[in-house]
Amino acid sequence: MFKFGTVAIIGRPNVGKSTLLNKILGEDLSIISSKPNTTRNSIKGIKTGEDYQIVFLDTPGIHNAKDKINQLMVKQAIDGLSMVDLVYFMVTPDEIFGKEYKFITEILNKVDATKFLLINKVDAHDKKDVVKVANKVFADGVFKFVLPISALESTNVDKLLELTVEHLPEGVKLYESEEITTIPEKFLISEFIRESVFNLLKDEVPYNVVVECEEVEDRSEELLYIAASIIVNRSSQKGIIIGKRGEMLKKIGKYSREKLEAFFGVKVYLELFVKVKEDWMNRDEYLKIQGLI
Known part of the structure; x- marks a missing residue:
């Protein structure tokens, strides 16, 4: 059974x-x-x-x-x-x-x-x-x-x-045994990067951040290229994300890359950009990125 x-x-x-x-x-x-x-x-x-x-x-x-x-x-x-x-x-x-x-x-x-x-x-x-x-x-x-x-x-x-x-009902297997999620690859990558932002920055900034994974490409069997943008509400938040001499963005990139490499099992080349999109939290195009609509 x-x-x-x-x-x-x-x-x-x-x-x-x-x-x-x-x-x-x-x-x-x-x-x-x-x-x-x-x-x-x-x-x-x-x-x-x-x-x-x-x-x-x-x-x-x-x-x-x-x-x-x-x-x-x-x-x-x-x-x-x-x-x-x-x-x-x-x-x-x-x-x-x-x-x-x-x-x-x-x-x-x-x-x-x-x-x-x-x-x-x-x-x-x-x-x-x-x-x-x-x-x-x-x-x-x-x-x-x-x-x-x-x-x-x-x-x-x-x-x-x-x-x-x-207490589960009887049924049939719908997914292959090795599958652990149905989440699209780009969304999963965005979430890993957003986690790094949450864990490295102070309270006021992470809630105003959305991450858009723009490109994923296998450069070889052992190298995955990823380009992603961290989107914030205001220009002042962009400065916080980048940090002095770019140090905070480097930290976010490092933590994100380590997590991605552990998950995908290959080396990752990660390019991060920071963009300002005012009031993105009330704009459908960015709510779609989060999978909310």
Whole structure:
């Protein structure tokens, strides 16, 4: 008997959804930073075993969205629940039970899928806090299981996968066993570069950045050429991205290249440019680059 199903990973921003997906896949597919709302659209990751295949959706953090890009991010997260077999609802032991939490639980209770409550980051919190948040959240929804995990330390991740496979429907394999994502190559490259921007720059700049991968070419069997543009809202942000004597752009290039080489398994020649496109976050052409429309 072969099993196939889809799993949506949802929660507020910065609860560790992308870290969990990367740990399950054994690859850094979803970009990670300490800043909330790093993930802007649903990332599909594929996990294949001997008798199962799972398609995971790492969704953007659900939050009170005000501008167009954030509204589209939240819409993607919610839309991702409509046709899944399982939902992982991720919280942390210091979960904030505000409007966003209530909004998520109201949506969850309307979803016809098996729901797992995952309490992440248990390695960094007291057990009493874990039990307290488990009792609170479990009472607010209909969950099949509650499982304390640490995505970072791999605590109970194998157990989570085992329970997930157990509750998948029967089906057939849709993707080749070696495939780990359906994300287009250019989009994946853009995300790796954007991750470097998030991790190297201060809070105010990364949220105003989009990366467009303009060219990808195999120069040889061992060399991949990539040209990409980092797009910002204002000229002052361009100066921050480039840095004094170009040092920041060099750092972004170095971190991005190392990540790309590790993922693709070849040497990468990366050319980065910085462009100013005012108010890009409300312009459809740049929202399309992010896969939001």
